Amino acid sequence: MTAPLTPPPPPHEHSSHNVWQSAPPGYAAAAPDAEYGAHGSYGQDGPGMKTEVREAAVVTVAVALCGVLLGLLWWWLAPHVPLVGGVDEQGSWVVFLKDTEGEQAVGVDGTFTLLALAFGVVSALAVFLVRRRGGVPLVVALTVGGLLGSVLAWRLGVWLGPAQDVLAHAKDVGKGVTFSAPLKLGAKGALLAWSLAALVVHLGLTALFGPRDPDPYAHPQDPVPKDGYGAPQA
Numbered sequence: 001m002t003a004p005l006t007p008p009p010p011p012h013e014h015s016s017h018n019v020w021q022s023a024p025p026g027y028a029a030a031a032p033d034a035e036y037g038a039h040g041s042y043g044q045d046g047p048g049m050k051t052e053v054r055e056a057a058v059v060t061v062a063v064a065l066c067g068v069l070l071g072l073l074w075w076w077l078a079p080h081v082p083l084v085g086g087v088d089e090q091g092s093w094v095v096f097l098k099d100t101e102g103e104q105a106v107g108v109d110g111t112f113t114l115l116a117l118a119f120g121v122v123s124a125l126a127v128f129l130v131r132r133r134g135g136v137p138l139v140v141a142l143t144v145g146g147l148l149g150s151v152l153a154w155r156l157g158v159w160l161g162p163a164q165d166v167l168a169h170a171k172d173v174g175k176g177v178t179f180s181a182p183l184k185l186g187a188k189g190a191l192l193a194w195s196l197a198a199l200v201v202h203l204g205l206t207a208l209f210g211p212r213d214p215d216p217y218a219h220p221q222d223p224v225p226k227d228g229y230g231a232p233q234a
Contacts, residue, residue, distance in 0.1 A: 085170025120197025
């Protein structure tokens with residue numbers, strides 16, 4: 001009676017434990033520190049951050065200077081509040097609204113707010129088209145630049161508008177003559193409209209259309225273990 005024949009074991013049998021001990025030629029695991037340095041996303045004092053700060057400074061100045069245009073448009077488009085001057089019983093000059101039920105004063109604030117919102121959208125779109133990658137410095141630049149531009153537009157519109165000395169103006173034009181009230185911003189919260197619009201629009205554009213940063217923890221596909229004959233193991 002003969003012993004059953006068994007096939008010889010395949011030469012150079014490998015276990016799953018040995019397969020993972022040595023990587024195939026040409027395979028090199030990327031070090032996390034090397035990836036961080038290559039992308040430059042985590043550097044705080046490197047050239048990338050300095051460049052972003054310079055760009056943010058330019059954006060802040062450019063956006064703030066656009067406040068000149070906003071002030072001119074506000075002065076041109078804002079409705080005029082009609083006033084009338086007269087003399088009271090004591091002989092003193094008084095000034096009062098010609099149309100007590102008019103909404104021109106509300107329209108002045110509304111015009112500034114709508115223009116500021118439009119400037120915020122346009123400035124955010126322009127900055128995004130110039131530098132799609134975005135970044136915290138650019139967001140801060142848009143916010144600060146929008147606030148400075150709003151303040152500049154407000155003061156410019158007031159300066160260009162009718163005279164601030166209402167009584168003197170009423171005496172100049174004469175008793176019972178209608179003249180325009182000084183241009184003023186009653187709701188100071190409108191000064192934040194530009195910054196808020198720019199912030200929301202820029203963050204939205206960056207989230208939807210901005211480039212995606214590579215995953216720092218992603219690695220090349222692991223090699224498939226093979227048996228002694230070069231065929232992939234099940």
